[in-house]
Amino acid sequence: MNQCTSKKLLKAGYKWIKVSEMVDETPPVTASCEINKRFPGYGGLWCKLIMAVTSYAMTKNSVAVIHGPNNCAWAVRNFCSTNYSLYYGNSFLHMPTTDIDQNSVIYGGGEALIKTLKEVDKDYKPEHICVFDTCSTALIADDIQTAINIAQSKCITKIDYIPSAGFTSIPLGKSIEEITVKYADMMDSPSEISENTVNILGQYKEQQDSSPVKCQGKRDGSGGGCGKGRGKYPDDASELTRIIEALGLKVHRILISGNSDYIKSAPQAAVNVISCPTWGIPLAKMMKEKFNTPYLKHCIPIGIEATSKWIRELADFTGKHQEAEDFIKQEVSELQEIFEKTKNLVKGKAALIECGRNSQTAFARPMALARALRELGMMPYLFGLHPVELKAKESDVGYFLWDGFNPQILTGNYPYQQPVDITEVVKSLDLEEGQYVYFTQDVFPMAKAGVFDAENIPRVETGVHLRRVINAPGRGVGFRGAKALYQNIIEVLKFSSGNKKATLYGRVHGEFYEFGRK
Amino acid sequence: MNIIKSDRQYKDLMKPGSFVGSTLTASGIKNALIIFHGILGCNIEATHFRSDQIPGGGYIPVISTGLNEADCIQGGTEKLLLTLRTSINQAIAGNKIPEIVFVLTSDAASIVGDDIKTAARIVEEETGVKVIALDTPGFAGGLVHGTDAVLSELLRLQTCHCERSEAIHPTITNKWIASSQAPRNDNKNSINLIAPHLLGSKNWTNDTDEMIRLLQGADIQVNLNLCRNFNLKDISQFAEAKFNYVLSSEELRNFEKICSDLGSEIVSENLPLPIGVANTEEWLLKFAQKLGSVEKAKEILVNDQKFVQKQLRFNYNFSWMSTLMYGKRCGILAHAKFGASLARCLLWDFGIVPKVIGLIAETDRAEKEALELLKEIKNQAEFTVLINPSYFDYGNHLKQAEVDFAIGSIQDKPLCIGHKIPHLSLAGFNFFNQYNFIPFPSFGIRGVLGLMSELSVVMEEAFYLKNMISLNNYESLK
Numbered sequence: 001m002n003q004c005t006s007k008k009l010l011k012a013g014y015k016w017i018k019v020s021e022m023v024d025e026t027p028p029v030t031a032s033c034e035i036n037k038r039f040p041g042y043g044g045l046w047c048k049l050i051m052a053v054t055s056y057a058m059t060k061n062s063v064a065v066i067h068g069p070n071n072c073a074w075a076v077r078n079f080c081s082t083n084y085s086l087y088y089g090n091s092f093l094h095m096p097t098t099d100i101d102q103n104s105v106i107y108g109g110g111e112a113l114i115k116t117l118k119e120v121d122k123d124y125k126p127e128h129i130c131v132f133d134t135c136s137t138a139l140i141a142d143d144i145q146t147a148i149n150i151a152q153s154k155c156i157t158k159i160d161y162i163p164s165a166g167f168t169s170i171p172l173g174k175s176i177e178e179i180t181v182k183y184a185d186m187m188d189s190p191s192e193i194s195e196n197t198v199n200i201l202g203q204y205k206e207q208q209d210s211s212p213v214k215c216q217g218k219r220d221g222s223g224g225g226c227g228k229g230r231g232k233y234p235d236d237a238s239e240l241t242r243i244i245e246a247l248g249l250k251v252h253r254i255l256i257s258g259n260s261d262y263i264k265s266a267p268q269a270a271v272n273v274i275s276c277p278t279w280g281i282p283l284a285k286m287m288k289e290k291f292n293t294p295y296l297k298h299c300i301p302i303g304i305e306a307t308s309k310w311i312r313e314l315a316d317f318t319g320k321h322q323e324a325e326d327f328i329k330q331e332v333s334e335l336q337e338i339f340e341k342t343k344n345l346v347k348g349k350a351a352l353i354e355c356g357r358n359s360q361t362a363f364a365r366p367m368a369l370a371r372a373l374r375e376l377g378m379m380p381y382l383f384g385l386h387p388v389e390l391k392a393k394e395s396d397v398g399y400f401l402w403d404g405f406n407p408q409i410l411t412g413n414y415p416y417q418q419p420v421d422i423t424e425v426v427k428s429l430d431l432e433e434g435q436y437v438y439f440t441q442d443v444f445p446m447a448k449a450g451v452f453d454a455e456n457i458p459r460v461e462t463g464v465h466l467r468r469v470i471n472a473p474g475r476g477v478g479f480r481g482a483k484a485l486y487q488n489i490i491e492v493l494k495f496s497s498g499n500k501k502a503t504l505y506g507r508v509h510g511e512f513y514e515f516g517r518k
Numbered sequence: 519m520n521i522i523k524s525d526r527q528y529k530d531l532m533k534p535g536s537f538v539g540s541t542l543t544a545s546g547i548k549n550a551l552i553i554f555h556g557i558l559g560c561n562i563e564a565t566h567f568r569s570d571q572i573p574g575g576g577y578i579p580v581i582s583t584g585l586n587e588a589d590c591i592q593g594g595t596e597k598l599l600l601t602l603r604t605s606i607n608q609a610i611a612g613n614k615i616p617e618i619v620f621v622l623t624s625d626a627a628s629i630v631g632d633d634i635k636t637a638a639r640i641v642e643e644e645t646g647v648k649v650i651a652l653d654t655p656g657f658a659g660g661l662v663h664g665t666d667a668v669l670s671e672l673l674r675l676q677t678c679h680c681e682r683s684e685a686i687h688p689t690i691t692n693k694w695i696a697s698s699q700a701p702r703n704d705n706k707n708s709i710n711l712i713a714p715h716l717l718g719s720k721n722w723t724n725d726t727d728e729m730i731r732l733l734q735g736a737d738i739q740v741n742l743n744l745c746r747n748f749n750l751k752d753i754s755q756f757a758e759a760k761f762n763y764v765l766s767s768e769e770l771r772n773f774e775k776i777c778s779d780l781g782s783e784i785v786s787e788n789l790p791l792p793i794g795v796a797n798t799e800e801w802l803l804k805f806a807q808k809l810g811s812v813e814k815a816k817e818i819l820v821n822d823q824k825f826v827q828k829q830l831r832f833n834y835n836f837s838w839m840s841t842l843m844y845g846k847r848c849g850i851l852a853h854a855k856f857g858a859s860l861a862r863c864l865l866w867d868f869g870i871v872p873k874v875i876g877l878i879a880e881t882d883r884a885e886k887e888a889l890e891l892l893k894e895i896k897n898q899a900e901f902t903v904l905i906n907p908s909y910f911d912y913g914n915h916l917k918q919a920e921v922d923f924a925i926g927s928i929q930d931k932p933l934c935i936g937h938k939i940p941h942l943s944l945a946g947f948n949f950f951n952q953y954n955f956i957p958f959p960s961f962g963i964r965g966v967l968g969l970m971s972e973l974s975v976v977m978e979e980a981f982y983l984k985n986m987i988s989l990n991n992y993e994s995l996k
Contacts, residue, residue, distance in 0.1 A: 043584030047559020071535025
């Protein structure tokens, strides 16, 4: 396959290189001048406040106090109340604000924060309060810790603080790294370690609790591998819990989840395992540093091979080799037929994996997916990831390179929030219809009837929030995730080869009627 | 009617910031361009809310300057200049010249104090494209503040356009100025609709269209709709309207001051929004008495009545659902005027008792007018009114009142679900997953069909015993 970049992309400075090369040639995230020069207009996607508060939204019986204008909480509310709550089952997060105005911006908002904390403690009677600051209160340098200390002396509820001013640590990976380690501050040193217990770190959006997960699924698809209350659509932790329990181990904590006591006692686990590396690795490192909790290296196990490695690493640590091998053998044998069928269909094809469409931020999940697709004999190509966002995901990059996975990625001066034209991506790889499958991660997948639509280009949706498969976890981890991925691939290939009618989505963005096509 | 107003320092309610109000207003202007000078968290909020103007409207680009941490220390004016120049020059090169460019700031840029006015002036002189810079941080106020800022600037343009002789760029003639000389109509009984996006209805675009249809049917000319699919050149026609109708009753202080200076009146009568039959009849006839033809108003009302009756008379499903919803109890959390009008509609038209009414208002006038509207039902039902409540308070009142369901916006849906109260999103904004793709109103006489359909969905949620059916399923006893 000729990888000479098409004229259009070449003119715009794009090229296919290895992930490690893209990391090397991107300036450090702190090199503002260089970044400004090379990527004008780049400024991240969500702010640190949004990431911080949405992570806290996974805790229970807690109140997030936003020290800033009401609008800042409202910006977070949009995500918390819609996507995060309605699609992930998180409870409604109460997030009172100090509602600072122009006067407070001049005179300071410390007093308002103290008063708010006292009122919240009295009115809401929460189990935990966490203070989040905003651009305004950080820029005017309110002494938040002192205000918290003053209020704490009058409050029953424990108050913590996660610095979250929106203008700081703009690349997503950087802000997540700084946020997730703060949860270690909410933990106590363990008085004893519970044998054969495991924490799952790196859970984001999907609130979990420590309810044991039944291995036996019901005929309607619910129950098997599903966490309590999650019904037919389990999360990653549900599948990882199923695996952990199959090894005769017990899940101690799934973080970030639970109430204050749940988080506090996390260091009692014997070992930390990781689901999402972006959220999980920095917290695991911090827990190792603070509490000497060991952690395992394998993350986000999508595909048979990656899942098996993830299990064997855990088995090596806990001495559960026989249980692990028995479980893997059983699960893999059940998957063998569909795996082979999928492999026969896609072997040699290119997998075009979009890293978040407009957001240009997704890396760990596309990489884990790419690794699983390589196992099927596909050639993975990642595109649509902003170089600065890649650079900011140091932990993720480190993990995949350590695992020996270093696929091709499209680098260039991505214009901010403007997806590259996939038809040009296809041209740059000299691909013809039938030679590739398009893997999307988010809203606004590329579709233009008559040119590029699910009718002629197989499109697999892999975004956590939009991809829902009964009895399979959202990100597709574990054996059940692998099975769902193979099923999806088979279905989209069938759809695109057998069905020659464009989707409405494609028609709206492309040629509406067949009679209008050239 | 029990009225409770929070005395707490903290606030936790629906209050998007000034830059959201300004973005929503500016994105209703055709061929505008918005340069967002702020942090990306604010930018994404603004761009998301811009989505409200898209169905049936247009796509107005919101381009971020990409302010980062260093810019917040060293200042971001250079970035702003670069973004302005690049965006406008690219547009000129592509022959898609914006008629107006807005520079909007959010909190960080406003505190840093970047000289946005100078940047706007420089680039305007260079390119000939009108650039308006507005300071719109969240700490300055909410939607009303940002809306007021944009509308006031539009009026200032209108008042000073005669002083401006020609555009600097030879290919750009500031079309709105050139074409602003001739009066468009001589109907002195016309009105301008002001800030429809503050209406409080998730269906505000279709509801505004229905209001326009009804007003025109009553022989009242709607001169301008500021700002929805708005042609900038039409701002020159602004003063032709006899009245300006601020749909939300929120006080737009600066805008109204300029109106006053122009001799352009604000509708001062406290009218309900035309939600449901009784409100619509009152609303339209009062407008018609003042500005139009009562006879024609009655004519369109009768025509709509026939349309509705044709759908509902002898209709078993309508009878079933009307009977089911009668006497049920609900909560409402909405913008003040919308919430008060909806409460009247639910009680009068459907026999649903609004037990808890949470009113969200940014200015005293909106709050006062909403309370006045509710006085008309205070002897028909017992209810509690919460002024700008926190979600926590509102949720607790819903529980205490034992409501059958609640009406609000998508953002308070999980609050109600958490309390096991079925929830219907009618309020707030279209943005963030309000799945109504049918351009049909909830307002007006015809809108009762839409309301009936929406209410029926929440009735199903409230009264279908899904869990019990599932537990009693055929195979469950085996």
